[in-house]
Amino acid sequence: MQTLDRQFIDNRWQPSRGERRLAVVNPYTEEVLAELTGGHPDDVDAAVAAARRAQPGWQALGGTGRAPYLEAMADGLARRRQELAHLSSRNNGKPLAEALLDLDDAIACYRYYAGQTRALDQRQGQDVVLAQPGLQALGYLDPVGVVALITPWNFPLVTSAWKLAPALAAGCAVVFKPSEMTPLPELALAELALEAGLPAGVFNLVLGDGEGVGAALSSHPDIDKVSFTGSNRVGEAIMAAAAPASRAVALELGGKSPILVLEDADPERAAELVMAGIYFNAGQICSATSRLLVHRSLAEPLYRALAGRIDALRLGDPLAEGTDMGPLASARQRRAVLDYLAVAEAEGLAVVRDGRHRTLPAHGFFQAPVLFRDVPAASRLWREEIFGPVLCGRSFDDEEEAVRLANDSDFGLAATVVSGDPERARRLGRRLRAGTIWYNSVQVVPCETSWGGFKRSGIGRELGPWGLNAFLEVKHLLGPAD
Structure with a gap:
């Protein structure tokens, strides 16, 4: 068992001032993999001071000078792809095939932002066309400054790449706090930073939980921006902590995404897309399409197709070949899902598949895939993010009703439309209030497109040029025309 009682600050591993210890658990074997420091505000002070020194x-260096470091980070992840995917599966519980996709996503992200930071140099000093004669304006883009990056446990190395790569590309020095539940894969980032030759203080990694590290980061006077991905409860606390200093925040929060299956869809193909949208990563995805809206004429064949596919899912060892779904990431997350299932039982929801339809592995934090149908729109399971393999369905009679039901949510992160007519699917997608709409597709998220949502799903966008811009400030110089 590892003891992780040091922080990576100023390119050195330094003892943490934190005295509390947190268990890092393998969610399949339930063994303790490591003891982690809970962190301490003094650790945060040291990391922020190092980042502040490194920032200028x-x-x-400019974009051209920073790009090789990002390429080196990508190369390092590529060299260790298999090793880190195995480590992610052990720490998070996701099947190895999914962890390998995560690594590919992270590698592509660093490479993409290496290109973006090179292009950033070309955006500096551009003339602004002015109506006023005799006046010149030149536009520049400066880094926000020192940024705090706080990531969740469901996609180790991916969510950190979505924040770290654009922050470094923009010219920001970073203090990074990974989830205390899944720190093991993220530790490699410190090693990769050293291998890449990143200047001391540019990247700092501070281990701990919200009490020991997160609260101190969110309210630190020398942090210029906080970027957080996680629950609404924590995101709102971070925003409140940052408010007194008018500190900038970016929040990628919850979702309760719909998948609309129109009457002209093929039920078998629709079933494949529904399954991928909710049972991937055991439903622990902020964009999980956990609300199924199916045209009444297609409901019966679709539910039959889904029941067969749910029965065929193989739950087991995340590292075993052929496993379709691993355990939930923690005992706490399993309890949270079970609490919602108790609500479903109290509400008398109609069950298509649940834990009574299969035997779970003897150990591990497993939750059977669940499917309810004809769920009332007022049900807590229809309206609240469950973050587990629980799908709620209901029927609609026409497009207007489908759009109304889809948009009737506090969240607006993502959605999917399934139709035999791609143009119809695109037209309907334009009417949905969400940041990413897939049509006739699984949930692919290319680096070049944006990520983020409407309403309570967050503030700001990640990925694409928008992700880089999130770590930049706009500056104009004005004076007499030459």
């Missing part, structure tokens, strides 16, 4: 030099 890192900014001065």
